[in-house]
Amino acid sequence: MLNSQSALDLMFQALADASRRSMVERLCRGPASVSELAAPLAMSLPAVVQHLQVLEASGLVRSEKVGRVRTCAIQPAALRAAETWIHERRLFWEHRLDQLGAFLAEQGDEDKGRTP
Amino acid sequence: MLNSQSALDLMFQALADASRRSMVERLCRGPASVSELAAPLAMSLPAVVQHLQVLEASGLVRSEKVGRVRTCAIQPAALRAAETWIHERRLFWEHRLDQLGAFLAEQGDEDKGRTP
DNA sequence: GCAATACTTAAGTACATGCTTAACAGTCAG
């Protein structure tokens, strides 16, 4: 791998941790400060900040510091990218299933005609 | 974290690697043997098997050995679970945006009435 | 100014991940 991380790598990696997902869920309900994000999590503040950095690197979250408080907000476009990837795979798979169904149906018809 | 991995952790973790995603993409086009999955990847067979184990642990892929060849197939229900999680967050966020829009519109009306 | 607030930085630790090579094991064709 050696640090050639694609956007999807960073995105899914960011979502692959329950603490980070709970931060995302919190942010879906509106912006929050670092302390607010940390409150429900059983870990030190620096740990939360590190998770936040992962989320920012993935593009899922953006933050801005005003005075002494850093306010974090979710970045929905990034969420959509991950959703799209998964959705497309699933569509492709379902398309294949349709083809398979058609193939089997055709086979069934042939069998009917050939071996009555 | 300490090994208490939820289904979503395993799922997103599995998708957070380009090699594994390419294996998933390959499997969306139909079942494949381990060697077939390995062919386009620039790594040893054991490495591919390890990725396969991650995919199986996540529920994204299932495999069965017949004779000396192990055939792998995608498990679409698992894909749908990941898609659903993301989709729900996005819906929640969009709902919030709607509320915000309504709020701002209302504020605008009030301002119009109050400061003409 | 001074102390509390809200982070930030640095350093260290334990464990997980993504590979590798080497050696092994079951299956099938001739």
Place this chain on the structure above:
DNA sequence: CTGACTGTTAAGCATGTACTTAAGTATTGC
């Protein structure tokens, strides 16, 4: 039976991840 084919197991290594504590730095309220 033998040898090629397809995978499996084991061991090891370099790097990455998820924390920790301790010590710092701006901001802000009094």
